[in-house]
Amino acid sequence: MASGERRPPYYLGIDLGGTNIKAGVVDDAGKALSSVSVETLAEHGPDSGIDRLAEAAGRAVGESGIPWADVAGVGLGSPGTMDLSRGVLLEPSNLPGWDQFPIRDRLAERLQKRTVLENDANAAALGEHWVGAGRDSNSLVLFTLGTGIGCGIIHEGRVLQGRHSHGGECGHMIIQADDGRLCSCGRRGHLEAYASATSLVKRAVEALAEDDAPSLLRDLAPAELTSLAIDEAARSGDALASRLMSETARYLAVGAVSVMHTVDPDLILFGGGMIGAGRPFLDEIHSRIRSLTFAILARAVRVEYAELGGEAGFIGAAACIRAAVGGRG
Amino acid sequence: MASGERRPPYYLGIDLGGTNIKAGVVDDAGKALSSVSVETLAEHGPDSGIDRLAEAAGRAVGESGIPWADVAGVGLGSPGTMDLSRGVLLEPSNLPGWDQFPIRDRLAERLQKRTVLENDANAAALGEHWVGAGRDSNSLVLFTLGTGIGCGIIHEGRVLQGRHSHGGECGHMIIQADDGRLCSCGRRGHLEAYASATSLVKRAVEALAEDDAPSLLRDLAPAELTSLAIDEAARSGDALASRLMSETARYLAVGAVSVMHTVDPDLILFGGGMIGAGRPFLDEIHSRIRSLTFAILARAVRVEYAELGGEAGFIGAAACIRAAVGGRG
Numbered sequence: 169m170a171s172g173e174r175r176p177p178y179y180l181g182i183d184l185g186g187t188n189i190k191a192g193v194v195d196d197a198g199k200a201l202s203s204v205s206v207e208t209l210a211e212h213g214p215d216s217g218i219d220r221l222a223e224a225a226g227r228a229v230g231e232s233g234i235p236w237a238d239v240a241g242v243g244l245g246s247p248g249t250m251d252l253s254r255g256v257l258l259e260p261s262n263l264p265g266w267d268q269f270p271i272r273d274r275l276a277e278r279l280q281k282r283t284v285l286e287n288d289a290n291a292a293a294l295g296e297h298w299v300g301a302g303r304d305s306n307s308l309v310l311f312t313l314g315t316g317i318g319c320g321i322i323h324e325g326r327v328l329q330g331r332h333s334h335g336g337e338c339g340h341m342i343i344q345a346d347d348g349r350l351c352s353c354g355r356r357g358h359l360e361a362y363a364s365a366t367s368l369v370k371r372a373v374e375a376l377a378e379d380d381a382p383s384l385l386r387d388l389a390p391a392e393l394t395s396l397a398i399d400e401a402a403r404s405g406d407a408l409a410s411r412l413m414s415e416t417a418r419y420l421a422v423g424a425v426s427v428m429h430t431v432d433p434d435l436i437l438f439g440g441g442m443i444g445a446g447r448p449f450l451d452e453i454h455s456r457i458r459s460l461t462f463a464i465l466a467r468a469v470r471v472e473y474a475e476l477g478g479e480a481g482f483i484g485a486a487a488c489i490r491a492a493v494g495g496r497g
Numbered sequence: 498m499a500s501g502e503r504r505p506p507y508y509l510g511i512d513l514g515g516t517n518i519k520a521g522v523v524d525d526a527g528k529a530l531s532s533v534s535v536e537t538l539a540e541h542g543p544d545s546g547i548d549r550l551a552e553a554a555g556r557a558v559g560e561s562g563i564p565w566a567d568v569a570g571v572g573l574g575s576p577g578t579m580d581l582s583r584g585v586l587l588e589p590s591n592l593p594g595w596d597q598f599p600i601r602d603r604l605a606e607r608l609q610k611r612t613v614l615e616n617d618a619n620a621a622a623l624g625e626h627w628v629g630a631g632r633d634s635n636s637l638v639l640f641t642l643g644t645g646i647g648c649g650i651i652h653e654g655r656v657l658q659g660r661h662s663h664g665g666e667c668g669h670m671i672i673q674a675d676d677g678r679l680c681s682c683g684r685r686g687h688l689e690a691y692a693s694a695t696s697l698v699k700r701a702v703e704a705l706a707e708d709d710a711p712s713l714l715r716d717l718a719p720a721e722l723t724s725l726a727i728d729e730a731a732r733s734g735d736a737l738a739s740r741l742m743s744e745t746a747r748y749l750a751v752g753a754v755s756v757m758h759t760v761d762p763d764l765i766l767f768g769g770g771m772i773g774a775g776r777p778f779l780d781e782i783h784s785r786i787r788s789l790t791f792a793i794l795a796r797a798v799r800v801e802y803a804e805l806g807g808e809a810g811f812i813g814a815a816a817c818i819r820a821a822v823g824g825r826g
Binding site: 249258306307321323328329330331332333334335336337338340341342343344345346353355357362418419422425426427428429430431432433434460462464465468469 | 578587635636650652657658659660661662663664665666667669670671672673674675682684686691747748751754755756757758759760761762763789791793794797798
């Protein structure tokens with residue numbers, strides 16, 4: 169798949185998701201030399217999961233043309249919860265039954281390679297810092313907007329993991345202390361409960377039920393009412409859809425500003441499926457951020473979309489093992 | 498003032514406030530060898546301010562019995578806004594007319610000592626980390642509860658200054674995105690607008706105006722209606738005062754939890770005048786935090802009061818120059 173110059177050493181990055189495992193070999197310049205996807209089959213349990221991870225790894229290395237011996241190590245990005253220092257999954261909500269699973273050491277043993285475990289959103293943030301939209305920044309925050317809101321913080325060039333592997337869980341910052349919406353985690357008022365793709369759709373369903381005002385969204389079957397369909401309706405001039413998108417931008421700005429007033433980064437990035445909404449959505453988030461923060465930060469902090477797209481997960485995971493092997497963070 | 502063993506080197510810590518300048522010589526074990534206070538007379542402007550700072554410095558050194566030559570450097574804590582890397586006050590709201598003032602270099606020149614500038618709340622947090630309630634923790638967040646809400650974050654043993662000197666401005670995290678209360682900074686929904694001593698009093702005044710329900714607070718003259726008077730009424734069993742204190746604890750917990758879900762520290766500290774409310778108030782904050790955060794963090798994160806009290810400012814400032822001189826952070 170790859171062509172042109174390859175810069176050793178090579179890293180194997182693996183992005184473990186509830187549905188699919190994506191993997192690829194990445195060279196030292198951050199170029200993906202292969203990209204494969206296999207089903208996780210999470211319901212078969214963690215032992216089967218190690219088989220699936222090994223299959224993804226084998227196919228990624230095979231496709232890259234790099235000999236296994238030249239793979240310097242393995243980075244594994246996973247959804248939480250986890251204990252990063254021990255490399256153990258705790259109670260990962262997207263991987264039911266994988267509780268208390270020492271995934272890092274099990275995979276290292278299977279692949280006979282040094283392996284690091286990282287939260288998937290943290291890994292994506294490190295990937296953007298390495299070769300994506302954050303390559304010029306030493307201090308950034310990435311929000312990934314999908315079913316939930318993931319977040320990763322890069323502080324002074326390194327992942328801010330926190331003392332209990334909960335650094336950068338900014339989707340669960342409380343943005344509404346009184347009368348907050350219910351979050352998928354069971355608590356109230358979290359950013360994710362307002363501004364994830366899922367929450368946008370929920371707010372749309374509620375708004376449609378509130379009155380009979382005309383809206384393009386009423387023509388959609390429930391399965392068609394997605395965040396991108398709402399965005400499309402907004403672009404067609406639909407008033408309700410426009411309001412919903414605008415509110416989403418405002419809630420994201422609220423979350424971004426609270427992080428800015430806490431870790432004060434150079435750069436705020438947004439990634440994930442919802443960035444299909446394109447430049448106008450980003451511009452509205454940015455404009456809201458400027459109106460909600462201090463003048464100095466309004467001028468200085470950049471707000472951009474992430475760049476790595478579907479490969480962010482495994483490139484980020486590769487960045488994690490690269491940092492560990494090379495002492496780069 | 499000091500007795501017993503003194504451990505060199507010695508540091509001069511200065512805490513610049515809108516009303517008073519506090520200063521003291523601190524030894525390498527964090528012991529204050531002197532403690533003085535002079536009026537800031539901020540309205541006389543920054544040139545006069547340098548005279549006042551020099552007077553405080555001279556008296557602190559004189560009282561300590563340490564020769565000037567043995568003072569290793571000067572730490573200056575100041576209210577914001579500021580540019581820490583350049584050592585310049587920008588538009589400090591408590592020091593009107595001191596805008597764009599290169600206070601660090603001016604003071605260094607005057608005292609002929611290496612001088613570092615730090616945000617006062619950041620300095621207090623570093624002081625607690627050095628010799629206060631955070632001495633066993635490498636990663637803590639301090640909220641100081643007074644007229645406003647100051648905040649300092651210690652991450653991996655160092656002050657998290659941020660890229661634009663706005664790290665740890667957590668009093669201005671947005672905890673209420675919709676219909677937020679007005680903050681002293683002019684923006685809405687900030688933690689400070691709900692849970693500072695000033696905001697507690699404002700909420701009390703509003704609550705008293707809402708209805709005619711009996712309350713001990715009605716017996717107080719406006720000048721007597723302070724946060725500590727509200728706490729006292731709550732301890733006497735007054736229903737309204739109890740509700741106000743309880744709500745304040747909940748808002749503080751909301752702010753603490755959002756920081757916990759961002760930088761994930763070991764320890765949350767509360768300092769400032771409001772901690773006169775004592776152990777029951779801290780216990781309620783802690784209980785609210787446990788109910789609002791993830792199970793792992795509810796178990797693992799300690800919640801305590803700060804310990805350094807009125808000397809926190811200059812001891813923290815001394816900690817900053819100690820860190821700079823000794824490479825300790």
